[in-house]
Amino acid sequence: MYYFDPTYFLVIIGAVICIAASSYMNSTFKKYARVRSRTGMTGADVAKKILSRAGIYDVTIEHVGGNLSDHYDPRRKTLRLSDAVYSSNSIAAIGVAAHECGHAIQHNIGYVPLKLRSALVPIANIGSRLGLPLVFIGLFLGLEFPIPGISRAVSLIDIGILIFAVAVLFQLITLPVEFNASTRALRTLGDNGLVGSDEITDCRHVLTAAALTYVAAAAASILQLLRLVMLSGNRRRRN
DSSP states (O other): TTTTTTTTHHHHHHEEEHHHHHEEEEEEEEHHTTBBOOOOOOOOHHHHHHHHTTTTOEEEEEEEESSOOOETTTTTEEEOOOHHHTTTTBHHHHHHHHHHHHHHHHHTOOOHHHHHHHHHHHHHHHHHHHHHHHHHHHHHHOOOEEOTTTTSEHHHHHHHHHHHHHHHHHHHHHHHHHHHHHHHHHHHHHTTTOOOOHHHHHHHHHHHHHHHHHHHHHHHHHHHHHHHHHHHHHHHHHH
């Protein structure tokens, strides 16, 4: 009976938003991957210069495989650049590399939202893996657990929703972290003369498209959480 529940439309809407954002990101990156920087510097070159000028000398830059698998690992102080970024001298590569350097700078100065996101990673991973299964097991089995001091028993559905909500919180905290990293990237590129003023605009297009994928992911997670709450409410009304 839950398989054809109308709340599936919320999941479909979330999926459409994510697909649209991902498609826009890929098309934008491909467009500016064909535009070469006038300086001729590669993504790795730009990353080295940005980190050096920020006074950061303990971050390692690595070349990793994959498509747009670029990321900064704060635990190992490692900035990893993908095939399309590390050795490419395109505007797209420079924008992405500068963005990841923005995360390294955040880590170096103790940017609070980044600290919060890092602290939530273990719980968010659990929530994204177990939240949905626990809710649906609870919907079918109706398991509840009495807790001293609480008038209403806590159901498996409640537990699933709670830990999934942590994963949603992680997505929301990710937004200011990503937007701030892009702002730092664009400012650093301009202030240090690593790209021209017109190239800054192109880099902004790339980073805006990338940011939209995080907005879409957050929106999809919120819609999924809303669906779980609605399913839980519907079950209580039937009982």
